Amino acid sequence: MEYRPTAAVLIIGNEILSGRTRDANAPWLAERLAGLGIPVREIRVVPDVSERIIEAVNALRAQYTYVFTTGGIGPTHDDITTAAVAAAFGTPVERNAEAEARLRAHYEHLVDMNSARLRMADIPVGASLIDNPVSVAPGFRLDNVHVLPGVPRIMQAMFEGLAHTLAGGPPMLSVSVRGHVREGDIAEPLGALQGTVPDIDIGSYPFAQGDRIGTSLIARGTDATRLRALLVSLVELMRPFDADLEVTDLPAQG
Amino acid sequence: MEYRPTAAVLIIGNEILSGRTRDANAPWLAERLAGLGIPVREIRVVPDVSERIIEAVNALRAQYTYVFTTGGIGPTHDDITTAAVAAAFGTPVERNAEAEARLRAHYEHLVDMNSARLRMADIPVGASLIDNPVSVAPGFRLDNVHVLPGVPRIMQAMFEGLAHTLAGGPPMLSVSVRGHVREGDIAEPLGALQGTVPDIDIGSYPFAQGDRIGTSLIARGTDATRLRALLVSLVELMRPFDADLEVTDLPAQG
Numbered sequence: 001m002e003y004r005p006t007a008a009v010l011i012i013g014n015e016i017l018s019g020r021t022r023d024a025n026a027p028w029l030a031e032r033l034a035g036l037g038i039p040v041r042e043i044r045v046v047p048d049v050s051e052r053i054i055e056a057v058n059a060l061r062a063q064y065t066y067v068f069t070t071g072g073i074g075p076t077h078d079d080i081t082t083a084a085v086a087a088a089f090g091t092p093v094e095r096n097a098e099a100e101a102r103l104r105a106h107y108e109h110l111v112d113m114n115s116a117r118l119r120m121a122d123i124p125v126g127a128s129l130i131d132n133p134v135s136v137a138p139g140f141r142l143d144n145v146h147v148l149p150g151v152p153r154i155m156q157a158m159f160e161g162l163a164h165t166l167a168g169g170p171p172m173l174s175v176s177v178r179g180h181v182r183e184g185d186i187a188e189p190l191g192a193l194q195g196t197v198p199d200i201d202i203g204s205y206p207f208a209q210g211d212r213i214g215t216s217l218i219a220r221g222t223d224a225t226r227l228r229a230l231l232v233s234l235v236e237l238m239r240p241f242d243a244d245l246e247v248t249d250l251p252a253q254g
Numbered sequence: 255m256e257y258r259p260t261a262a263v264l265i266i267g268n269e270i271l272s273g274r275t276r277d278a279n280a281p282w283l284a285e286r287l288a289g290l291g292i293p294v295r296e297i298r299v300v301p302d303v304s305e306r307i308i309e310a311v312n313a314l315r316a317q318y319t320y321v322f323t324t325g326g327i328g329p330t331h332d333d334i335t336t337a338a339v340a341a342a343f344g345t346p347v348e349r350n351a352e353a354e355a356r357l358r359a360h361y362e363h364l365v366d367m368n369s370a371r372l373r374m375a376d377i378p379v380g381a382s383l384i385d386n387p388v389s390v391a392p393g394f395r396l397d398n399v400h401v402l403p404g405v406p407r408i409m410q411a412m413f414e415g416l417a418h419t420l421a422g423g424p425p426m427l428s429v430s431v432r433g434h435v436r437e438g439d440i441a442e443p444l445g446a447l448q449g450t451v452p453d454i455d456i457g458s459y460p461f462a463q464g465d466r467i468g469t470s471l472i473a474r475g476t477d478a479t480r481l482r483a484l485l486v487s488l489v490e491l492m493r494p495f496d497a498d499l500e501v502t503d504l505p506a507q508g
Contacts, residue, residue, distance in 0.1 A: 011297075013457075013459075014455060014457050014474075015457055015459055015472065016284075016297075017284055017293070017294050017295060017296070017297065018284060018285070018288055018293070018294075018426075018428075018474070019280075019281045019282070019283075019284030019285030019286075019288060019294070020285075020428075020472070021459070022281055026273075026299070027273045027276055028273070029273075030270075030271055030272060030273030031272070031273030031274075032273075034272055034273060039271070039272070040271050040272075040273070041271060041300075041301055041306075042271070042298065042299065042300055042301075042306070043265075043270075043271065043297075043298065043299035044296065044297065044298050044299075045280070045296065045297035045298075046295075046296055047295055047296075048457070052295075052296070074437050074438075074441075074458070074460060075437050075438045075441040076437055076440075076441045076444055076445065076458035077441070077444060077445035077448045077449075077456075077458075078448075078456070078457055078458055079458075107438075111436060111438060111439065112438075112439065114438065114441070114442060115442065116438055116441030116442045116445070117438040117441070119441075120438075135467075150459075150460075151460055151461070151462055153462055154462075172272075174272075174274075182365060183328050183329050183330055184328075184329045184361075184365060184366075184368065184370055184371040184374075185365065185366065186330075187328075187329040187330045187331070187368070187370030187371070187373075188368055188369065188370045190330055190331060191330065191331035191370070194331045194332075195331075201268060202331075202332070203267075203268050203269055203302070203332055204328070204330035204331075204332055204333075205267075205269055205275070205404075206328060206404075206405055207405070208405055208407055208408075213389075218269065218274070220268075220272070
């Protein structure tokens with residue numbers, strides 16, 4: 001059977017659960033991983049509570065090829081991700097000499113290298129470091145779990161540094177058509193059409209635009225030829241209800 | 255012990271996992287529920303896959319006072335939330351006479367009342383309907399699980415109609431201070447301060463603003479007097495590093 005890797009994203013932080021901060025990391029990782037042929041199949045947001053993090057890490061690492069966590073690896077009391085991930089693996093945390101050397105080299109002349117800052121050099125035994133080209137304090141990878149910080153631009157830079165280590169599958173491609181069509185008017189033939197292409201995922205998403213409603217149909221798969229053929233059928237389904245559809249085809253092959 | 259309800263939000267839909275659509279429902283529910291004294295303690299996003307929905311519904315309903323699902327209750331083939339929630343409870347789905355009557359009354363003169371549309375009147379046995387003041391097709395409540403649609407303005411209107419049925423706890427209050435201070439400079443005294451107020455949750459959130467970095471400290475709890483006192487201490491902690499802090503106190507009591 002073809003290699004079809006999957007991923008899960010675990011967002012750690014009370015501020016996302018309170019609704020105060022909008023998470024930008026899960027959508028970014030989802031798009032980026034999809035481009036690598038590693039579809040994200042689950043996202044969880046949990047609070048800064050050790051048991052919740054341990055439970056989620058263990059559930060997700062058993063179920064998906066790759067897990068990416070964001071948040072909770074800074075120097076403050078609420079940064080408990082490193083300890084919780086180590087606990088999930090039953091491995092101790094120790095001061096990592098390489099991480100400490102990096103932190104000292106970068107920060108010692110700038111700031112007070114206190115014990116709180118040095119906590120960022122505590123890494124689970126057996127983990128490999130994930131480089132941080134922005135603010136030095138590393139993340140780490142333990143088996144299939146990648147531990148990244150919560151600040152989006154730092155997380156993104158660190159992800160770009162590790163992306164080449166991920167084994168991707170065939171890239172997911174998508175085609176779509178959007179129009180002022182009621183879902184209920186096309187639901188029956190659409191369901192029949194989905195039945196003919198079991199390896200392509202056809203999603204139907206209603207939307208409201210001012211006082212007009214409509215539907216986006218999005219088909220995802222890995223076979224460009226079959227997706228293009230399906231797009232023709234999706235457009236035929238919608239056109240009787242709206243002559244002015246927005247169609248997004250695959251990019252032309254160069 | 256004081257009644258402290260909790261909530262979980264389950265977002266159902268491939269379009270969120272692909273990163274193509276930004277979920278607006280979880281943050282909205284998180285804020286609205288926090289205002290009712292029902293903090294959201296977990297958010298999950300799962301695909302339109304029956305087993306994943308069943309597993310998540312059962313895990314969340316056992317662990318939290320209330321569960322809210324969004325998405326997957328429309329008329330198309332990928333709308334499988336109703337069947338999956340029913341399966342999670344081991345209860346069958348049947349055509350609900352009241353739901354069918356509402357759909358027919360509203361839509362029959364407008365559109366073709368086909369079997370796909372009538373599927374929106376299929377409701378798990380034992381569930382109570384959640385009114386839909388926008389587009390009529392109801393959601394439902396089964397025990398502590400509230401099943402809502404994915405379109406934000408419809409979901410929000412339906413939530414407002416059911417909010418009075420939820421038993422809230424003491425409302426969560428928050429105070430905060432934000433400034434151009436490095437987390438590492440305040441981490442140690444901040445940790446000590448957190449140790450003195452175990453019932454208040456102090457979060458420390460680094461941010462990057464252009465090329466300046468800083469920290470937001472946010473304290474959440476239910477006792478206004480103690481939060482105000484803590485805010486003074488948080489400001490004292492930050493001020494040596496930045497004289498120009500943004501402080502958000504509680505609203506004055508009228």
